Amino acid sequence: MAIVHLQADHRRFTGGEEVLEVDGATVGAVIAELERRFPGLGPLLTEGASVAIDGELLPRGSIYEEVGPTTDVHFIAPITGG
Amino acid sequence: MINRTHVHCTVNGDEVDFLADDATSLLDALRDELGLTGAKEGCATGDCGACSILVDGAVNCACLMFAAEAEGHEITTVEGIADGDHLHPLQQVFLEEAALQCGICTPGVLVSAKALLDHNPNPTETEIRYALAGNLCRCTGYDKIIHAVQEAAVQLNGASK
Amino acid sequence: MTDTEARPTYKYVGTRPIRHDGLDKVTGKARFAADLNMTGQLRAAITRSPHAHARIVSIDTSAAEAMPGVKAVVTGADFPEIDIADPIHDEAVNNIARDEVLYNGHAVAAVAATTLAQARAAAVAVKVEYEELPAILSIDEAIADGAPLANPTTRTLFTGDTEPSNFASIGQFERGDVEAGFAAADVIVEREFTTVPVHQGYIEPHACVADCGQDGKASIWASSQGHFAVRSKTAAILGWSTDRIKVTPAEIGGGFGGKTTIYLEPIAVRLSQKAGRPVKLAMTREEVLRATGPAPASKISLKIGATNEGELTTLAGTMYYSNGSTKGFSALTGAMSVASYKFPNLELHAIGTVDNTPKSVAYRAPSAPQAAFAVETLVDEIAEQLGMDPIELRLRNAVVEGDPTAMGMPHPKIGFIETLEAIKSSDHYNSPVPEGAGRGFATGFWFNIGEQSSATVNLNEDGTATVITGSPDIGGSRASMALMAAEELGLDVHRITPIVADTESVGFTDITEGSRATFATGMAVVNACRELIEKMRERAAVIRGVDVDQVAWIGGAAVVEGPASEGSEPLTIADITAQAKMTGGPLTATASLNAAGAGPSFAAHLADVLVDEETGQVTILRYTTAQDAGTAIHPAYVEGQMQGGSAQGIGWALNEEYIFNASGEMENASFLDYRMPVASDLPMIETIIVEVPNPSHPYGVRGVGETGIVPPIPTLANAIAAATGVRMTDLPMSPPNVLKKINEK
Numbered sequence: 001m002a003i004v005h006l007q008a009d010h011r012r013f014t015g016g017e018e019v020l021e022v023d024g025a026t027v028g029a030v031i032a033e034l035e036r037r038f039p040g041l042g043p044l045l046t047e048g049a050s051v052a053i054d055g056e057l058l059p060r061g062s063i064y065e066e067v068g069p070t071t072d073v074h075f076i077a078p079i080t081g082g
Numbered sequence: 083m084i085n086r087t088h089v090h091c092t093v094n095g096d097e098v099d100f101l102a103d104d105a106t107s108l109l110d111a112l113r114d115e116l117g118l119t120g121a122k123e124g125c126a127t128g129d130c131g132a133c134s135i136l137v138d139g140a141v142n143c144a145c146l147m148f149a150a151e152a153e154g155h156e157i158t159t160v161e162g163i164a165d166g167d168h169l170h171p172l173q174q175v176f177l178e179e180a181a182l183q184c185g186i187c188t189p190g191v192l193v194s195a196k197a198l199l200d201h202n203p204n205p206t207e208t209e210i211r212y213a214l215a216g217n218l219c220r221c222t223g224y225d226k227i228i229h230a231v232q233e234a235a236v237q238l239n240g241a242s243k
Numbered sequence: 244m245t246d247t248e249a250r251p252t253y254k255y256v257g258t259r260p261i262r263h264d265g266l267d268k269v270t271g272k273a274r275f276a277a278d279l280n281m282t283g284q285l286r287a288a289i290t291r292s293p294h295a296h297a298r299i300v301s302i303d304t305s306a307a308e309a310m311p312g313v314k315a316v317v318t319g320a321d322f323p324e325i326d327i328a329d330p331i332h333d334e335a336v337n338n339i340a341r342d343e344v345l346y347n348g349h350a351v352a353a354v355a356a357t358t359l360a361q362a363r364a365a366a367v368a369v370k371v372e373y374e375e376l377p378a379i380l381s382i383d384e385a386i387a388d389g390a391p392l393a394n395p396t397t398r399t400l401f402t403g404d405t406e407p408s409n410f411a412s413i414g415q416f417e418r419g420d421v422e423a424g425f426a427a428a429d430v431i432v433e434r435e436f437t438t439v440p441v442h443q444g445y446i447e448p449h450a451c452v453a454d455c456g457q458d459g460k461a462s463i464w465a466s467s468q469g470h471f472a473v474r475s476k477t478a479a480i481l482g483w484s485t486d487r488i489k490v491t492p493a494e495i496g497g498g499f500g501g502k503t504t505i506y507l508e509p510i511a512v513r514l515s516q517k518a519g520r521p522v523k524l525a526m527t528r529e530e531v532l533r534a535t536g537p538a539p540a541s542k543i544s545l546k547i548g549a550t551n552e553g554e555l556t557t558l559a560g561t562m563y564y565s566n567g568s569t570k571g572f573s574a575l576t577g578a579m580s581v582a583s584y585k586f587p588n589l590e591l592h593a594i595g596t597v598d599n600t601p602k603s604v605a606y607r608a609p610s611a612p613q614a615a616f617a618v619e620t621l622v623d624e625i626a627e628q629l630g631m632d633p634i635e636l637r638l639r640n641a642v643v644e645g646d647p648t649a650m651g652m653p654h655p656k657i658g659f660i661e662t663l664e665a666i667k668s669s670d671h672y673n674s675p676v677p678e679g680a681g682r683g684f685a686t687g688f689w690f691n692i693g694e695q696s697s698a699t700v701n702l703n704e705d706g707t708a709t710v711i712t713g714s715p716d717i718g719g720s721r722a723s724m725a726l727m728a729a730e731e732l733g734l735d736v737h738r739i740t741p742i743v744a745d746t747e748s749v750g751f752t753d754i755t756e757g758s759r760a761t762f763a764t765g766m767a768v769v770n771a772c773r774e775l776i777e778k779m780r781e782r783a784a785v786i787r788g789v790d791v792d793q794v795a796w797i798g799g800a801a802v803v804e805g806p807a808s809e810g811s812e813p814l815t816i817a818d819i820t821a822q823a824k825m826t827g828g829p830l831t832a833t834a835s836l837n838a839a840g841a842g843p844s845f846a847a848h849l850a851d852v853l854v855d856e857e858t859g860q861v862t863i864l865r866y867t868t869a870q871d872a873g874t875a876i877h878p879a880y881v882e883g884q885m886q887g888g889s890a891q892g893i894g895w896a897l898n899e900e901y902i903f904n905a906s907g908e909m910e911n912a913s914f915l916d917y918r919m920p921v922a923s924d925l926p927m928i929e930t931i932i933v934e935v936p937n938p939s940h941p942y943g944v945r946g947v948g949e950t951g952i953v954p955p956i957p958t959l960a961n962a963i964a965a966a967t968g969v970r971m972t973d974l975p976m977s978p979p980n981v982l983k984k985i986n987e988k
Contacts, residue, residue: 005651008415009401040403052652055645056939059694059837074652077414077575079690079757105360119278120271122496124446125528129914132446160271173269177261180879183718183887185268186275186447186496208923215923218914220444220497221718222883223890224922 002030002067005074010045013038022073027051028063030073049075091152093118094162102149109133111149112159120160120189124218131217134190135159141197141216160189163196171241172196172234181230183221191217195231203239207232250874250934255729255736256942259879262722263741264494276450276466276493281521284452285314287514288362289524290352290369291534292344295378295599295907296393299342299351303370307354310368312361315517317510318352318369323482327396331479333569336396337602338480338509344373345394345568346601347908348533350506355514355522378599378907382542382563385409385596393597397570400595411570411595416578416649419588424557428548432624435544436617438974440537440565440901443606444891444919447496449535450525453511457519461512463490465505468498468715469754473505474746480509488512491745492715499717499891500605501536503756532912537901538606539573540565541613547621548588553631555622555640557588562617564610566595567602577610580953581618582648583659583686583845584640589649599907605756607888608689608949612895612956619685619957620970633684633961634667637847658871658935658945659688659845665869665931666847672867680851680864681966687953688845691946692757693838697750698767700728700775702830706817708734710741710771712764713752718887718948719880720760724768726876727942731772733799734816750835758946761876762937763838769941770834782826783814840939844947846870848889848954852962859982861897861963863924868954869931873945878932881947886928888951894920896956900975 004022011018014037022037024030035042045051051058052074053065060078067073086101093116100115107126112118112135121144124132128143135144136158163170172195175181182188191214198205198213205213210231211224219227267273304316319341325332339350352369356362379385379393392407400412425431451465467473470490478485495502507524515522526535545560558581564573574595581591626633641659648654666672666684676682699711710728714720721741729736752764776796783801784791793805800813823830851864868885875881898918902910911917936943960971969984 007650008417044401044403055653055655056840057652057655057690057693058839059692062837062839072652074650076648076650076652077579078572079576079579079692103360113278114280118271119274122275122447123277123525124448125914127528127913127915130446130528160269164270169266169269176269177265180259180262180719180883182265182268183880183883184445184447184495184497185264185273186445188268189271192269207927211922211925215921218446218919218921220446220499220891220919221887223886223920223928224925225886225928226879226883228922228927 001069002071002073004030004034005072007076010041010075013041025066026063027065027067027073030067031063045075050078051075087150089150089153091155091157093157094159106149107145108147108149108152109144112144118159118161122186122189131190131194132187134193134217136193136197139197139200141194160192163192170196171237175230175234175237179226179230179233181222181226187217187219191219191227199235199238203235205235253730255726256874256876257878258726259877260722260736262719263725264716264721273494275447275496276452276464277525279452279464279493281452281454284521284523285355285357285518286359286362287353287355287511287522287524288359288366289350289510290366290371292340292347292349292351294344294373294375295347295380296376297344297373298376299340299344300372300374302352304352306370307365307368310361310365312357313354313365314520315355315514316352316369317513317517321513322480322509331476332396334476334504335480337569338506346599348530348601350534353510353514355518379409380598380600380903380907382540382565382596385598393599394568397597400570409597411566411597412572412574414575414578414593415591417590418647418651421557421559421588421590424588425548428557429551430625430628431546431548432621433546434621434972435542436972438541438613438616440540440600440603441895441899442532442537442917443499443501445497445499445501448526448528448531449502449506451507451511452521452523453508453515454521455512455515460487461515463488463508463512464493465490465508466493466495466502468495468502468717468756470715471713471746471751472503472754473508476505477508477512481512489745489747492743495715495717499607500609500756503754504604506535528914529912532917533909534601536604536606537601539603539610541577543613543617545617545621547625549625551629553629553636553639555584555586558586559590561592561594562614563594563596564613565603566597567600568597569602570597571595571603573603573610577614579649580611580614583642583688585642585646591649600903607891607952611687611689611953612892615685615687615953616956616960619954620960623961623964624970634663637663637686655842656935656938657843657845658933661935662845662847662869662871662933665933666849666867669849669867669869669931671849671865671929677851677864680853681962681964682849682851683958683960683962683965684849685954685957685961686845686847687950688843689758689949689953690843691762691841692759693763693841694753694759695837696752696764696767697833697835698764698771699749699831699833700768700771702775702816702820704820706815706820707738708732710739710768711744711749712768713744713749714755714760714764716743717755718884719877720764722880723761723765723876727765727768728772731769732776732816750833758844758948759841762841762940762944762946765944766838766940767834767836770836771832774832774834775830778830778832779816779819782819782823785826786814786822787811842873842937842939842945844871844945844950846950846954848958850958850962852959852966854963854966854981856967856985859978859980859985861959861976861981863893863926866926867929867931868951869933870947870950871933871935871945872947873937873940874934874943875932876942876944881932882930884947885930885951888949889928889955890920890925892952892955893925893959896959896974896976898975898977
């Protein structure tokens with residue numbers, strides 16, 4: 001169970017809801033659960049987002065990162081650099 | 083049939099000779115015929131100074147000279163600045179002052195700076211900046227390069243006393 | 244300037260040794276890609292589209308193939324078709340066109356011949372029949388109702404839309420209530436800002452040498468910021484497995500983000516394969532400007548509301564960024580960059596477009612300079628209207644740890660306040676503004692990234708060490724790797740040789756971008772060193788005949804502690820390596836990671852300028868930058884990044900611009916007319932390194948390579964406003980543009 005924060009782009013899938021409690025032991029499981037509840041959202045989070053866990057920015061694709069019942073998970077646009 | 087000119091000149095103190103097409107630049111001849119890849123091609127139009135060399139002591143862009151024009155002249159490239167394994171003070175100070183990052187402009191900058199100090203041993207900051215205005219650097223913002231030339235000038239003046 | 248926490252005393256970290264690769268670079272021995280020559284090599288040249296947008300009706304290579312010295316010719320037909328949903332599709336098409344050319348300069352064919360002159364002559368002889376199509380050449384043209392498609396394979400990112408579009412991406416960020424925020428604001432400022440494309444301007448054109456062997460394997464030497472990416476992208480474009488390609492990074496003559504993609508390698512490999520000989524392929528400067536980069540054009544309308552007490556409460560606007568010929572993230576990244584102030588109410592629409600100009604690529608803190616131009620100008624105007632000092636206004640609103648970014652997640656530990664204070668207490672700030680000059684101030688930041696790195700540390704028989712990484716050195720990172728290894732091992736930094744190894748000799752490492760090398764690759768180096776220390780403790784235990792628990796690592800040596808320590812001398816690294824063979828074999832360790840916790844780096848810049856109101860010429864009298872490096876591993880190279888980024892930002896602000904004619908052809912594709920700063924344009928750039936360590940890195944490192952380019956544009960725009968009363972909102976602020984605005988006043 002994680003506390004998921006979605007961006008405006010993602011909220012069009014959730015009917016405007018921005019902060020959700022989502023079941024899942026890992027980031028990947030959380031994404032799968034979000035896809036189950038809001039079809040179409042999953043791929044946006046997997047391919048099109050970086051993820052921050054409790055404020056710490058993780059590398060892209062960190063789907064095995066564990067999350068707990070009070071973990072804050074932010075999905076944000078991918079950050080690169082130059 | 084391809085016509086090539088037989089060119090004879092002095093490069094870094096050595097008498098050399100090579101063949102050049104009519105259209106071959108001195109830069110290409112140095113790099114491809116003589117194996118001296120210190121001078122770089124940044125633009126091939128004489129705007130960046132990465133190919134700066136000395137021709138009889140004066141700074142020139144090797145990309146703007148035909149190879150055949152080198153006939154009978156003394157050419158100095160970055161490879162000829164050091165004395166064997168004794169670096170020129172400019173080279174040593176550039177290392178100590180971190181006056182280079184990627185290093186692609188460094189050969190041309192060293193050649194131009196050496197020509198400056200050979201003719202004007204005590205340049206002001208403005209004189210250094212204008213002397214190096216023909217050498218584009220995209221990494222350093224020129225700050226450490228200018229400081230390094232100033233420091234090298236001090237060392238050279240001290241050594242000659 | 245340091246954090247209030249006690250800073251560890253380092254022996255090597257923070258010193259300024261001469262870099263290990265420096266000697267070769269001052270003597271002309273360093274090998275950049277174009278300096279490499281292979282026996283029997285061919286030279287190659289590329290045929291490029293003269294049209295901004297056209298369908299390729301036919302390509303006839305027969306005349307070219309018959310020309311003297313020609314050994315191979317390739318076109319798009321020589322590469323596998325790639326589905327538009329495949330991540331490599333856009334880059335594959337950018338490398339060489341298939342059905343359509345998407346910008347003037349787009350590669351259409353390539354020739355390999357015995358001499359460069361022969362290759363160029365043959366490239367011109369390739370006959371391409373085009374059917375011209377309508378070309379989109381600006382953001383406005385791209386978004387106009389009924390606009391023709393610039394690139395029909397574009398599908399708008401983040402919308403799930405499957406229809407072709409001129410919109411590369413559509414996204415938004417919001418929090419709070421902007422309507423209520425503006426209604427309650429005492430001061431509101433609103434402007435529209437425009438910028439045009441600019442190039443990264445690396446002095447070394449793209450170049451590579453490729454050699455395809457009879458065994459079907461290819462070796463590539465490339466100028467690149469990431470040779471593992473060269474390998475994987477080249478393999479994907481050719482349809483090969485990655486093990487068939489080996490890439491060796493040559494020394495790189497500048498990248499700044501522009502060499503994070505590839506333009507030449509698949510073509511060179513394919514030519515080499517067809518000809519059975521090595522192929523050297525390099526771009527001319529004109530090709531670099533016509534067919535690579537640049538940083539995106541932008542059109543940003545922004546509105547900021549504040550209270551009379553100086554609280555910045557509300558930010559709203561629409562940010563358009565062009566991506567050039569294929570889609571990308573530039574608009575979203577730009578919107579994410581406006582995260583320096585708390586802004587409880589925020590609504591940003593980030594819209595990316597495509598058009599028929601070269602595909603835009605990263606340029607140091609991609610999209611942030613354009614965003615900073617807008618935000619920092621408006622914040623400066625608010626300070627002016629409130630009669631408040633610009634630094635005070637920033638201090639009042641600056642984000643601190645825990646405050647939300649534009650994306651919503653909280654900032655980790657950051658040093659924005661400390662950076663502002665550094666300028667406030669600087670000599671420059673406390674000196675009077677020179678007679679007739681204007682003083683400007685602005686700030687910026689970059690998130691920085693972590694990503695994957697590997698490092699191997701080998702201890703040599705004589706106790707020296709070799710540190711092997713896979714991060715191309717674009718700014719002096721090799722020196723920093725050696726310094727961190729020296730600190731870990733307690734070994735003199737001059738007994739350590741750092742190298743950047745090829746794709747077969749070191750573990751996978753992501754591109755040097757996002758200011759990640761010192762941070763993430765440094766972490767891998769540190770981890771490998773720590774593993775080595777554990778191994779050396781075990782060997783020391785064997786040598787001394789004690790339990791490993793009784794061996795400590797102190798001051799670069801294994802020291803036996805406890806009862807058995809009597810008469811036992813410390814064992815140095817050299818002592819241990821001398822007996823490596825007898826105690827278990829070679830001493831080596833490899834570490835790899837996918838690094839998290841990259842720390843943002845904030846910067847603040849200050850400039851005094853003179854504006855000649857008769858010519859519009861802007862002269863910078865004094866320039867100071869302060870930036871948070873976390874911990875400066877090699878301070879001279881941190882200063883170098885700050886100064887280099889500042890100079891690029893100054894060029895972007897005052898003179899650089901792409902000039903396209905009505906047909907989409909770049910009119911100033913040379914260094915004469917694409918005017919970058921030269922030594923006589925700039926003053927000394929004073930640097931103040933701020934150190935608020937990043938808790939996620941063993942030495943507190945924050946990447947510093949990118950942030951420096953973010954503040955200069957608004958710093959200079961604000962200085963010009965102070966000097967003349969004129970607010971510049973369009974780049975570049977070149978003499979004719981400044982003069983025009985002054986005369987309109």
